[in-house]
């Protein structure tokens with residue numbers, strides 16, 4: 001088992017990464033509890049596959065649990081999903097000193113974390129992420145929230161978990177597509193801040209996608225280590241944390257354009273968005289053209305989406321996509337903020353991007369469809 005510590009003063013916690021952590025959940029969580037019970041928020045698919053194992057893992061340390069399973073998918077990350085979650089927690093008489101467990105992917109982690117942030121003005125929670133995407137990104141760093149009709153993640157709060165248990169074995173039950181969508185976020189870390197990690201992924205990505213547990217553990221550890229460092233230096237995203245949004249301005253617009261449906265999963269949007277951000281960087285003369293080509297080649301070798309030509313069905317034109325980008329949280333004073341890069345592993349944030357350049361990159365990408 002590996003441990004990454006997130007040393008935020010007064011809110012510090014560990015991320016444990018390894019096999020068999022669900023079976024050990026009770027032993028890891030019990031020392032944090034005021035009384036031996038937790039309330040678990042999960043979703044139906046995860047509950048069907050894994051809730052019994054979590055219950056057994058908790059019971060092994062005499063921790064009781066009650067659980068509510070929400071409808072799988074992004075629609076639960078809504079006022080309606082939040083109200084169901086909060087009603088359940090209040091019905092379970094969860095007290096201020098109790099612990100909530102978020103057991104699922106990014107949707108459940110964000111929703112349960114937000115419910116924990118507002119219930120009785122703040123209850124602690126543990127993240128047990130069940131997808132690669134949630135293990136390497138959304139379960140760490142304390143961003144919680146729900147979607148609005150106007151855009152994704154527009155309602156929320158920073159609320160750090162008390163512990164994160166990233167069980168590598170659970171990744172074995174993901175579909176290849178879901179695993180690879182999460183891999184989009186792993187590649188993002190190499191692209192934004194660690195060229196050596198990117199090269200490591202080029203070498204080891206296919207084997208870790210095929211199931212190598214040690215390589216999966218190492219990819220999760222390095223991603224979490226990078227995220228923990230950034231979050232510790234800039235918890236509330238006043239600066240450096242925005243680097244984690246590499247690929248997200250484009251990705252969120254594409255997700256909105258495809259109705260947040262399974263035409264495009266979040267991590268697939270991020271991967272395509274990273275390529276587009278690299279293309280804009282190259283067009284602006286900041287980065288060698290070889291870099292977007294190298295990223296595209298790696299994503300192709302992994303068998304995951306790499307550009308807009310891989311998205312089925314209609315998409316808006318470039319102006320329509322730029323309008324959707326305007327809904328992004330990263331808009332400040334009306335100016336779009338982009339994460340661009342000078343090289344693989346050297347990303348930076350800027351608001352100084354000529355919209356015509358963005359439009360021409362999008363036009364070319366759309367023309368290849």
Ligand code: GLY
Pocket residue numbers: 137138140141143241244245
């Ligand atoms: N997912 C981006 C962040 O946590 O800041």
